[in-house]
Amino acid sequence: MELLERFAAGDLEAFEALFRQHQKEVYAWIVRIVRDSGIAEDLTVETFWRIYRARDRFQPAGNFRAWARRIATNAALDHLRTTRREIELPEDLAGAEAADPAVRRETRDRIKQAFFQLPPKYRLVATLALVEEEPYDRIAEAAGISAALVKMRVFRAVRILRKQLNSLGVEVGAK
Amino acid sequence: MSNEENNKEIKELLRQALAPLKDTELRRDLWPQMLRKLDEQPSRVPWFDWALAAVLGAVLLLFPGAIPALLYHL
Numbered sequence: 001m002e003l004l005e006r007f008a009a010g011d012l013e014a015f016e017a018l019f020r021q022h023q024k025e026v027y028a029w030i031v032r033i034v035r036d037s038g039i040a041e042d043l044t045v046e047t048f049w050r051i052y053r054a055r056d057r058f059q060p061a062g063n064f065r066a067w068a069r070r071i072a073t074n075a076a077l078d079h080l081r082t083t084r085r086e087i088e089l090p091e092d093l094a095g096a097e098a099a100d101p102a103v104r105r106e107t108r109d110r111i112k113q114a115f116f117q118l119p120p121k122y123r124l125v126a127t128l129a130l131v132e133e134e135p136y137d138r139i140a141e142a143a144g145i146s147a148a149l150v151k152m153r154v155f156r157a158v159r160i161l162r163k164q165l166n167s168l169g170v171e172v173g174a175k
Numbered sequence: 176m177s178n179e180e181n182n183k184e185i186k187e188l189l190r191q192a193l194a195p196l197k198d199t200e201l202r203r204d205l206w207p208q209m210l211r212k213l214d215e216q217p218s219r220v221p222w223f224d225w226a227l228a229a230v231l232g233a234v235l236l237l238f239p240g241a242i243p244a245l246l247y248h249l
Contacts, residue, residue, distance in 0.1 A: 012213075016206060019205075019206055019209060020204075020206065023201060023204070023205050023206075024200070024201045027199070027201040027205075028199040028200070028201070031196060031199050032195075032196050032199060035193070035196065037202075041201075041203075041205060041208070044201075044205055045205055045208050045209050045212055046212075048205075048209055049209070049212050049213070052213065107192075108191065108192040111188050111189065111191070111192035111193075112192050112193065115189065115192070115193065126189070127193075130182075130185065130186045130189050130190070131186075131189050131190055131193050131194075131195055132195050132196070133195065154182070155182075158181060158182050158185045161185050161189075162181065162185060165185075165188070170188075172181075172184055172185065172188065
């Protein structure tokens with residue numbers, strides 16, 4: 001029996017094999033959304049927990065990688081929903097170090113503040129599309145929505161950010 | 176300013192404040208953590224399944240005549 005068939009039938013060894021094959025990729029996707037390595041590790045485990053619980057619904061002929069990425073995106077989105085009020089940005093990983101020193105810290109903080117106040121579904125697409133430069137169709141597949149909807153959410157996220165930044169005293173282009 | 180230019184400006188500001196992650200490498204095997212989670216959370220029957228069973232039991236006790244109808248529909 002194939003690995004995916006054995007997994008769907010509830011074989012723990014098959015699940016372990018899939019876990020080991022995909023954990024790095026799932027983690028790498030999640031950490032780019034939540035931007036914190038510890039949280040990303042927990043969410044990777046949460047993702048595989050959801051995968052294991054939903055094994056009955058998995059079609060062995062289907063694409064496990066795409067399915068796992070979609071579940072990972074949902075887990076990350078759930079996390080963004082529960083932590084929306086926490087505006088502090090985790091100063092974690094290389095991202096913070098790589099930030100442009102030309103942009104003053106105060107301005108950066110305001111941008112982060114505006115960004116972390118975005119509704120989670122907009123924050124998700126804004127992170128992936130604007131910061132990580134993921135293609136719309138890849139984001140769409142992972143989020144389970146159409147590429148047109150991703151584009152619309154990016155547009156709305158930009159509009160909200162512009163308004164927020166202007167209210168925080170950061171000058172951004174007018175409409 | 177066009178949408179395209181506006182997008183670009185916001186994108187640049189965001190990328191200056193929140194640079195794309197360069198290090199997305201998982202540093203440890205998470206399987207032991209996964210195993211702990213699997214051990215901690217044995218599959219449980221959801222509360223609403225118990226509630227449904229209780230309601231069904233009560234109905235069958237109060238209306239035993241419904242048993243043949245129930246069996247017919249199973």
